[in-house]
Amino acid sequence: MLKATCHCGAVSVAIPRRPRSLTNCNCSICRRYGSLWAYYPLAEVQVEAAPGVLQSYQWGDCMLDFMRCGHCGCIVQWRPVAPTAQSRTGINARMFDPELIGDVKIRRLDGAKTWKVLKD
Numbered sequence: 194m195l196k197a198t199c200h201c202g203a204v205s206v207a208i209p210r211r212p213r214s215l216t217n218c219n220c221s222i223c224r225r226y227g228s229l230w231a232y233y234p235l236a237e238v239q240v241e242a243a244p245g246v247l248q249s250y251q252w253g254d255c256m257l258d259f260m261r262c263g264h265c266g267c268i269v270q271w272r273p274v275a276p277t278a279q280s281r282t283g284i285n286a287r288m289f290d291p292e293l294i295g296d297v298k299i300r301r302l303d304g305a306k307t308w309k310v311l312k313d
């Protein structure tokens with residue numbers, strides 16, 4: 194179990210294991226957030242915050258909630274608006290100490306156009 198918090202500490206996140214890779218996506222929202230996503234089954238991550246702290250943003254077909262801390266603004270997670278038992282989530286690995294995940298391989302995803310992983 195690896196743990197992290199947003200910058201102010203109001204939101205805490207726990208993931209079950211080190212990610213094998215992180216995803217740097219160039220779609221219209223990820224490039225603005227500057228997030229690096231680590232993917233897990235939704236049921237395997239814990240996101241905890243005091244009531245009212247987490248805020249969400251939806252866009253496009255509104256299938257995902259992009260969750261952020263309402264105090265410091267850090268992007269924490271995307272998750273399905275209507276989750277199922279098989280749902281996955283993206284955790285923003287930027288919240289984690291670089292000593293924990295700094296050497297994990299980063300793959301560049303062309304989420305803006307082809308939805309394929311870009312070659313370096």
Ligand SMILES: [Zn+2]
Nearest residue numbers: 199201262265
């Ligand atoms: Zn915060």
